Amino acid sequence: MIVEKRMIVAAPINRVWEVLLDPKLMAGCVPGTESVEVLSETEYLAVIKVKISFISARFKVRTTIVETRPPNYLRCEGTGEDSAVASSMKQTSELFLSDQGDGSTEISVKGKADILGRLGTFGLSVMKTKVDRMWIEFGDNLKATLTPAEAQTSNASSPSDRLAR
Numbered sequence: 001m002i003v004e005k006r007m008i009v010a011a012p013i014n015r016v017w018e019v020l021l022d023p024k025l026m027a028g029c030v031p032g033t034e035s036v037e038v039l040s041e042t043e044y045l046a047v048i049k050v051k052i053s054f055i056s057a058r059f060k061v062r063t064t065i066v067e068t069r070p071p072n073y074l075r076c077e078g079t080g081e082d083s084a085v086a087s088s089m090k091q092t093s094e095l096f097l098s099d100q101g102d103g104s105t106e107i108s109v110k111g112k113a114d115i116l117g118r119l120g121t122f123g124l125s126v127m128k129t130k131v132d133r134m135w136i137e138f139g140d141n142l143k144a145t146l147t148p149a150e151a152q153t154s155n156a157s158s159p160s161d162r163l164a165r
Contacts, residue, residue, distance in 0.1 A: 017071035087117030
């Protein structure tokens with residue numbers, strides 16, 4: 001399965017780069033991440049839970065950063081498996097960051113994922129729908145991570161404000 005996604009975040013390119021390379025912050029952004037272990041500066045082991053249709057899988061994913069060109073480009077590869085549901089995955093991703101000139105950054109992702117085993121029996125449309133949902137959730141989580149805490153507090157509306165709209 002080939003995946004190409006884009007989003008613009010309201011944060012400078014250097015801040016986005018910093019978050020992308022922080023495994024603890026990224027763990028909070030990637031949907032389903034239950035834990036992350038730093039093996040080296042370029043290698044991580046994460047446990048990610050994914051549910052597709054009626055099957056829940058808990059993948060142990062080993063990700064390696066293969067190439068970086070700070071703060072514009074990152075390429076990584078990952079493999080994972082869940083023996084309980086007899087499924088495995090292999091993925092490669094390229095992330096491109098582009099300064100938009102107004103303090104925001106465009107993130108473009110090109111990726112390829114191979115899903116084998118029970119989860120691989122679901123059709124491409126089911127898998128793409130799941131990827132689309134995960135991308136939206138990832139984007140929301142990343143934007144929240146990039147927003148300073150004081151801005152989140154001042155932007156929060158009270159329940160009565162929401163009812164008045």
